[in-house]
Amino acid sequence: MAVENSQSTSEPRQENVVENATRRDSVIDHSKVRVNVAEAARLDRSSRFPVLLGFTLAIIWLLEGTLLGDIASFKFDFPDFLGSQEYLTFGRVRPAHLNAMVYGWASTAMFAVSLWMMPRLCRTPLQWPGLATGGIIVWNIGVYIGIVLLMAGVTDGLEWLEMDNTMADPLLVIGAAMVGASIWKTLAARNVDHLYVSVWYVAASYPWLAIIFIAGNLPIYEGVESAAINWFYGHNALGLWLTTINLGLIYYLLPKIVGRPIYSYWLSLIGFWGLALFYSLNGMHHLIGGPMPSWMIATSITASILMVIPVVAVGINQHMTIAGRFGAMRYSPALTFLVLSAMAYTAVSLQGILTALVNVNRVTHFTHWTIAHSHLGVYMFVTMSLFGGIYYILPRLIGREWPSANMIRAHFLLVGLGMVIYVVTLGGGGVMQGLRMLDPSLPFQASVEAAKPWLLTRSFAAVLISIGHVIFAAHALMLVLRGRSSVPEDPPFFFVRPVLVRNDGTTHQP
Amino acid sequence: MFANSVTVILLGLIIGVPPLLFLAWGLRNGQFERLDETSYSIFEEEELRYLRPWEKPKQVSERMQKYGKLLPPQTEGWKKWL
Numbered sequence: 001m002a003v004e005n006s007q008s009t010s011e012p013r014q015e016n017v018v019e020n021a022t023r024r025d026s027v028i029d030h031s032k033v034r035v036n037v038a039e040a041a042r043l044d045r046s047s048r049f050p051v052l053l054g055f056t057l058a059i060i061w062l063l064e065g066t067l068l069g070d071i072a073s074f075k076f077d078f079p080d081f082l083g084s085q086e087y088l089t090f091g092r093v094r095p096a097h098l099n100a101m102v103y104g105w106a107s108t109a110m111f112a113v114s115l116w117m118m119p120r121l122c123r124t125p126l127q128w129p130g131l132a133t134g135g136i137i138v139w140n141i142g143v144y145i146g147i148v149l150l151m152a153g154v155t156d157g158l159e160w161l162e163m164d165n166t167m168a169d170p171l172l173v174i175g176a177a178m179v180g181a182s183i184w185k186t187l188a189a190r191n192v193d194h195l196y197v198s199v200w201y202v203a204a205s206y207p208w209l210a211i212i213f214i215a216g217n218l219p220i221y222e223g224v225e226s227a228a229i230n231w232f233y234g235h236n237a238l239g240l241w242l243t244t245i246n247l248g249l250i251y252y253l254l255p256k257i258v259g260r261p262i263y264s265y266w267l268s269l270i271g272f273w274g275l276a277l278f279y280s281l282n283g284m285h286h287l288i289g290g291p292m293p294s295w296m297i298a299t300s301i302t303a304s305i306l307m308v309i310p311v312v313a314v315g316i317n318q319h320m321t322i323a324g325r326f327g328a329m330r331y332s333p334a335l336t337f338l339v340l341s342a343m344a345y346t347a348v349s350l351q352g353i354l355t356a357l358v359n360v361n362r363v364t365h366f367t368h369w370t371i372a373h374s375h376l377g378v379y380m381f382v383t384m385s386l387f388g389g390i391y392y393i394l395p396r397l398i399g400r401e402w403p404s405a406n407m408i409r410a411h412f413l414l415v416g417l418g419m420v421i422y423v424v425t426l427g428g429g430g431v432m433q434g435l436r437m438l439d440p441s442l443p444f445q446a447s448v449e450a451a452k453p454w455l456l457t458r459s460f461a462a463v464l465i466s467i468g469h470v471i472f473a474a475h476a477l478m479l480v481l482r483g484r485s486s487v488p489e490d491p492p493f494f495f496v497r498p499v500l501v502r503n504d505g506t507t508h509q510p
Numbered sequence: 511m512f513a514n515s516v517t518v519i520l521l522g523l524i525i526g527v528p529p530l531l532f533l534a535w536g537l538r539n540g541q542f543e544r545l546d547e548t549s550y551s552i553f554e555e556e557e558l559r560y561l562r563p564w565e566k567p568k569q570v571s572e573r574m575q576k577y578g579k580l581l582p583p584q585t586e587g588w589k590k591w592l
Contacts, residue, residue: 036555121552194548195541204532208525215521228518236525252552259562259573261549269542276529281522293515327564330592405591412592 046125054112061104068097122190132182139175180206201248235283263320274310285356304356315346337388344380369430414468422461429454
């Protein structure tokens, strides 16, 4: 031991006090669990199959959901577009788009992301990987059945809960429970005592999803109560499922890529616990002005305003972590997507709080502002985060670099530009639409006319985004099909340090 | 009062109470102690010692002071893409 110490002191290296303290403490102290690259690769291998399966299915859903979204968007500009077939009418295509994106693309990719993160964070191989794989398959069968039924005209008629609650929803519950069981079993088998904040986010997401999804789908509500439960579910699906996994991903990858720990771990905990304790009653602010008991609306508005605390905590923390190092985004596409996503989280949350205020809601309610807002959340925050995660994770699991920096560049510019145009124009158009609806001297048609140019711009943005998605999917396919022994001609760096696998497929040992 | 308000209240409690219990568990088990150390637990061996080309000289110097002699990036490791 003395020899080891003398050897280590011969190196011109100052002791890292924090690191030593970290290694001293914890159940298996961090000196034993601070993994090397080979161990990290071993943990990645334990989750490889379900993660790759999840990403593959998610990307297929991304393309399908995009196509459905484009059709729905163009129907605003050209009402007769594809109107001759019942299954392509707006009332079916629009919910099919929403469900394909939320449950097919985002949720399946989030299963994969969480199955990849948990073994690394818990320093133990993924437990019950077969169950997780089965869960992803069952979930996707459920989504497929649900969307086919939606397009056939079978719907539950509640926003975000349209899929049939006898044929599709039970499969979704079973699938998520199977993946969640693998996640929680991995958590139970962890080799660290202290739970990193991403673990709190990921582990909490699964029981929350189960509770809200089952509660939302119970066929026992009627009338106004059904509306209340609908938005209890709809808003919590965003806040306690889509948000949590992706914040966990950002809290994990942002520090790793930048190469410094999160600015304030304490703030990150405030962000998580604030969300956990304040968020669940936010949803009823969607029903301001409706025939709801006043206490329910007041509680929801209060809870929404309280969300300022965790949102600002997360925003400050993520900004300060990368402050002074924004240049890193030029070197890491994963980081670029994640930073954009983190900024969108702050923006959409503050926008949501603003929208919960009665005076603002009076203008924006029943307008396209809501659509812009939801896309800022589900796309700019959630989808951008998942793109960042996929750019980081896939090369590590496949053992190869992304083939083309140009394709990543095109993907980023198309979806980024497209979504900025989408949110800005549709948000502005929504406000103008709302102001005209409030003006009693104007006919309803005036609000429709006010929104039309912005809807056309939205369709243009949707086309840009769609091209970006096709490039992304083609690039992912190229990555998979590229031979293992092939050496990239001009590797764009996506193996952010540490490099786990060399080009020849052998594990790198520093 | 809304006849079925109990449903919403009950769901709010089902969502909100378990986090309170886990918060209590975390406090009792020292989950919120040694926060700085926990924030470092995500890094792999030597991960923080690698040179980042975007860092300013002062930041490089700080990294060296904290983590020791820096390691060069692997091959074409850090290459601008944007």
